[in-house]
Amino acid sequence: MAPSPESDLVERLLQGELRALSRLITHTEEGRGDVLATMERLWSHRAGARVLGVTGPPGAGKSTVVDKVIARHRAAGRRVAVLAVDPSSPFTGGAILGDRIRMQGHAADPGVFIRSLGTRGHHGGLTRTTREAAILCAAAGFDRIIVETVGVGQTELEVVGVADQVLVLLVPEAGDVIQTMKAGLLEGADVFAVNKCDRPGADKLAASLQAMLEDRAEIASELLPAVPIFRVSAQHGEGLDGLLEELDRRDVEAVPPGRALPPIAVAARLLGEEVARTAELEARNELSPDGDHADLGRALEAGTANPYGAVRALLGADR
Amino acid sequence: MAPSPESDLVERLLQGELRALSRLITHTEEGRGDVLATMERLWSHRAGARVLGVTGPPGAGKSTVVDKVIARHRAAGRRVAVLAVDPSSPFTGGAILGDRIRMQGHAADPGVFIRSLGTRGHHGGLTRTTREAAILCAAAGFDRIIVETVGVGQTELEVVGVADQVLVLLVPEAGDVIQTMKAGLLEGADVFAVNKCDRPGADKLAASLQAMLEDRAEIASELLPAVPIFRVSAQHGEGLDGLLEELDRRDVEAVPPGRALPPIAVAARLLGEEVARTAELEARNELSPDGDHADLGRALEAGTANPYGAVRALLGADR
Numbered sequence: 001m002a003p004s005p006e007s008d009l010v011e012r013l014l015q016g017e018l019r020a021l022s023r024l025i026t027h028t029e030e031g032r033g034d035v036l037a038t039m040e041r042l043w044s045h046r047a048g049a050r051v052l053g054v055t056g057p058p059g060a061g062k063s064t065v066v067d068k069v070i071a072r073h074r075a076a077g078r079r080v081a082v083l084a085v086d087p088s089s090p091f092t093g094g095a096i097l098g099d100r101i102r103m104q105g106h107a108a109d110p111g112v113f114i115r116s117l118g119t120r121g122h123h124g125g126l127t128r129t130t131r132e133a134a135i136l137c138a139a140a141g142f143d144r145i146i147v148e149t150v151g152v153g154q155t156e157l158e159v160v161g162v163a164d165q166v167l168v169l170l171v172p173e174a175g176d177v178i179q180t181m182k183a184g185l186l187e188g189a190d191v192f193a194v195n196k197c198d199r200p201g202a203d204k205l206a207a208s209l210q211a212m213l214e215d216r217a218e219i220a221s222e223l224l225p226a227v228p229i230f231r232v233s234a235q236h237g238e239g240l241d242g243l244l245e246e247l248d249r250r251d252v253e254a255v256p257p258g259r260a261l262p263p264i265a266v267a268a269r270l271l272g273e274e275v276a277r278t279a280e281l282e283a284r285n286e287l288s289p290d291g292d293h294a295d296l297g298r299a300l301e302a303g304t305a306n307p308y309g310a311v312r313a314l315l316g317a318d319r
Numbered sequence: 320m321a322p323s324p325e326s327d328l329v330e331r332l333l334q335g336e337l338r339a340l341s342r343l344i345t346h347t348e349e350g351r352g353d354v355l356a357t358m359e360r361l362w363s364h365r366a367g368a369r370v371l372g373v374t375g376p377p378g379a380g381k382s383t384v385v386d387k388v389i390a391r392h393r394a395a396g397r398r399v400a401v402l403a404v405d406p407s408s409p410f411t412g413g414a415i416l417g418d419r420i421r422m423q424g425h426a427a428d429p430g431v432f433i434r435s436l437g438t439r440g441h442h443g444g445l446t447r448t449t450r451e452a453a454i455l456c457a458a459a460g461f462d463r464i465i466v467e468t469v470g471v472g473q474t475e476l477e478v479v480g481v482a483d484q485v486l487v488l489l490v491p492e493a494g495d496v497i498q499t500m501k502a503g504l505l506e507g508a509d510v511f512a513v514n515k516c517d518r519p520g521a522d523k524l525a526a527s528l529q530a531m532l533e534d535r536a537e538i539a540s541e542l543l544p545a546v547p548i549f550r551v552s553a554q555h556g557e558g559l560d561g562l563l564e565e566l567d568r569r570d571v572e573a574v575p576p577g578r579a580l581p582p583i584a585v586a587a588r589l590l591g592e593e594v595a596r597t598a599e600l601e602a603r604n605e606l607s608p609d610g611d612h613a614d615l616g617r618a619l620e621a622g623t624a625n626p627y628g629a630v631r632a633l634l635g636a637d638r
Contacts, residue, residue: 036631043625057376263619264606267626271633272599280591287583300582306362307586312355314590 006033010041013140018113021140025115028132031277039132042139049138050251051145053163055188060169061195064234065243066148070106072244073144080106081137084116085130085149113142128273130162144251165190165250167243170209172201189227190250193243197231206231283314325352329360332459337432340459344434347451350596358451361458368457369570370464372482374507379488380514383553384562385467389425391563392463399425400456403435404449404468432461447592449481463570484509484569486562489528491520508546509569512562516550525550602633 006027012020027033052069054062066082073080106112117129130147137145147163168189194206206229217224228246232239287297287310296313299305305313325346331339346352371388373381385401392399425431436448449466456464466482487508513525525548536543547565551558606616606629615632618624624632 036627039627040625040631043627263622263626264603264616267606267619267629267633268599268602270626271602271630272595274630274634275598276591276595279594280587283587283590284583287586297583300586303582306359307582307589308355308358308362310586311590311593312359314586315593 006038010038010139013042013136016141018110018140021113021136022115024136025117025133028136029117029129035132036274039135042135045139046135047138049134049143049145050165051134051147051163052247052251053147053149053166054169055149055166056169057171060171061234062148062169065167065169065193065195065232065240066146067106068234068237068240069146069244069247070112072248074106074109074111078143079111079113079141080144080146081113081140081142082115082146082148083130083133083137084114085147113137113140127162128270134162165247167191167193167247169193169195170205171196172199172205190225191228191230191243191246193230193232195232195234197233197239198236202231286314325357329357329458332361332455335460337429337459340432340455341434343455344436344452347455348436348448354451355593358454361454364458365454368453368462368464369484370453370466370482371566371570372466372468372485373488374468374485375488376490379490380553381467381488384486384488384512384514384551384559385465386425387553387559388465388563388566389431391567393425393428393430397462398430398432398460399463399465400432400459400461401434401465401467402449402452402456403433404466432456432459446481447589453481484566486510486512486566488512488514489524490515491518491524509544510547510549510562510565512549512551514551514553516552516558517555521550605633 009020009024009027013024024038027038028035054066054069056062070080070082106114115133117133134145134147166188168191170192172194192209194202194209196202209229213227213229230239230243230246232243234240285291286293287300288294289297291297293314296305296310300307300310328339328343328346332343343357346357347354373385373388375381389399389401425433434452436452453464453466485507487510489511491513511528513521513528515521528548532546532548549558549562549565551562553559604610605612606619607613608616610616612633615624615629619626619629
C-alpha cells in the first residue's frame with residue numbers, strides 16, 4: 001500500500017522538517033486528516049519535551065520574558081518552539097501578531113519555531129489544538145515548548161491542561177486583576193513573576209500574592225507545592241537570572257508531562273471532543289435542504305421548531 | 320401520570336418563584352435532570368427578554384455600570400436578572416464574589432435576581448450554561464437579563480453567542496489590551512464605553528477605537544452597523560445617561576434574540592455538546608475497573624496505551 005500524504009508528512013516531521021510541522025499544525029487546527037491516528041503514533045514523543053506555559057494580562061511583558069527564555073535555551077543548544085495562543089482568531093485571526101513580530105529576533109534561527117494558534121471554530125477549541133500542536137513540536141525534535149497566552153482567567157485554565165509548568169506574569173498595575181481572579185490565578189500557577197518591578201505597587205502586589213498563597217496553604221487539606229514569587233524587570237534584565245534558573249531547575253525535575261488530568265480522564269475528554277465534532281457536522285448535514293431532516297431544518301429556520309426540540313428529535317424520541 | 324419533580328420545578332419557575340429558578344440553574348450547571356426537555360419547553364420565553372452582555376478587563380468598572388443599568392430598569396418597573404459569569408469556578412468557585420457583593424444594594428429587591436455561574440467541569444462549558452440560565456430567567460418573568468463577564472478575549476466571544484447586544488467597557492489603562500486583542504474586541508462589541516474618562520489616556524483610547532472601527536468598515540465587504548463609543552465616569556455619573564439611553568434604544572429595536580448563529584447551527588452545536596457530555600461519561604465508565612474496557616483503562620494508567628489510541632479503540636478500529 002502506498003503511504004498516505006498524511007503519513008508522508010509525519011515522516012518528514014519526524015526528520016525535523018519545519019514545513020511539515022507547520023502543515024500538520026494547520027491540519028490539527030482545521031480538524032483535517034486523521035488527527036487521532038497521527039497523535040496516537042506521535043504521542044510517545046511528548047514525554048521528551050518540556051512545555052512551559054506563560055500567561056498573564058496584556059501588557060505584562062510576556063513576549064519579553066519569552067524572548068529571554070528562548071535565548072537561554074538556545075545558548076544551551078536546545079531547540080525551542082513557541083506556540084502563541086490566540087483566542088480571538090475564530091473571528092479574524094492574527095490578533096497577537098504584534099507579539100510574534102517582537103520575537104522575530106529569533107526568526108532566522110532554525111532552532112526556534114514560532115507559531116500562533118487559533119481554533120477555526122470547531123469543537124474542542126484551543127486546549128485541544130494546543131495539546132496536539134505541542135505533541136507535533138515534540139515529535140519534530142523540539143526540546144522545549146513555550147505556550148504563550150494573552151489574557152487572565154479562562155485562558156489560563158486551558159494552559160494548565162497542556163503545560164508541565166505555568167509561569168504567571170503580573171505587573172504592578174494588575175492589582176485589580178488579582179483581586180477579581182485570584183482563585184483561578186493561584187490554582188494555575190507554578191511560578192509567579194512580578195514584572196516591571198521598578199514601578200510603584202510592585203512590593204504591594206508581591207506581598208498580596210504571598211498572603212494569598214499562605215491563606216491557600218492554610219485551608220488546603222493536602223500539602224501544596226511551594227509557589228515562588230520573583231520580582232523582575234524583563235526589559236532591564238533585573239532579577240531575570242533567578243527566574244530563568246528556577247524555570248530550568250523545574251524543567252529537569254521529574255514532573256510528569258501534562259499536569260491536569262489522569263490518563264483515563266484525558267482519553268474520555270478527547271473522545272467527547274471527537275464525537276462532538278463528528279455529531280455537529282452530521283447534524284448540519286441532516287438539517288440542510290438535502291439532508292434526511294430537511295423538514296426539521298426548515299422548521300428551525302421558520303421558528304416553528306426550536307433548537308432544543310430539534311436536538312431531542314435528532315437523538316431519537318425515546319431518549 | 321404524576322408530574323416529575325423536575326416538571327414541578329418548572330411550573331413553579333413559570334409562576335416566578337425564585338427558589339425554583341435557582342435550583343433549575345444549578346441543575347443546568349451540573350447537567351442534572353432532563354435539561355433538553357426543560358429547555359425545549361421554555362425556549363419560547365427567551366424571545367420575551369433582552370439579554371445585554373457586559374464585558375471588559377478586570378477593573379473596568381463593570382459592576383458599577385451594571386448597577387446603574389439595573390437601577391434604570393427598576394425605575395421603569397422592569398425585572399432584571401444578572402448572570403455573573405465566572406470562568407475560574409471549575410477550580411474553586413466564587414472568584415467574582417466581590418463584584419456580586421458590590422451589587423447587593425439590589426439584593427433585597429425581589430425584582431432583581433443576581434447569580435454567578437460556573438461550569439462544574441462538564442462539557443459545553445459556560446456558553447451553554449449561560450444560554451440556558453438566560454432561558455430560565457426569561458421563563459421566570461425577567462424582562463432584562465445582564466450577562467457580566469470578567470476578562471478580555473475568550474470570554475467575550477462566549478458572551479456574543481448568548482447576548483442580544485454586547486457592551487464592551489474599557490478604561491484608559493487598557494491601551495495595551497486593545498492593541499493585543501483588537502480583532503476579538505471589535506467583532507464582539509455593539510457599544511463601547513470608555514469608563515474613568517477623567518483619567519489620562521481616555522481621549523487617546525477613544526480615538527484609537529474609532530480608528531479601528533473605521534479601518535474595519537473600510538475593509539468589510541458588507542455594510543457594518545455603527546458602533547458608538549461613549550466616554551463615561553460610572554462612579555461620578557458623567558456621560559452615563561447617554562450610554563443608558565442608547566442601550567435602551569437598542570433594546571426596543573427589533574433585533575432577533577441571540578445574535579451569533581443561525582438556528583440550524585445552534586441546534587447542531589447543542590447536539591454536539593450533548594453527545595460529547597454523554598460520550599465522555601460513558602468512556603469514563605467503560606475505562607473504569609468495573610467497565611467493559613477496564614484493560615484499556617489499566618493500560619492507560621500504566622502508560623502502555625496512550626489517550627489517542629484509546630479513543631480510536633473505543634470508537635472502533637474501522638473508523
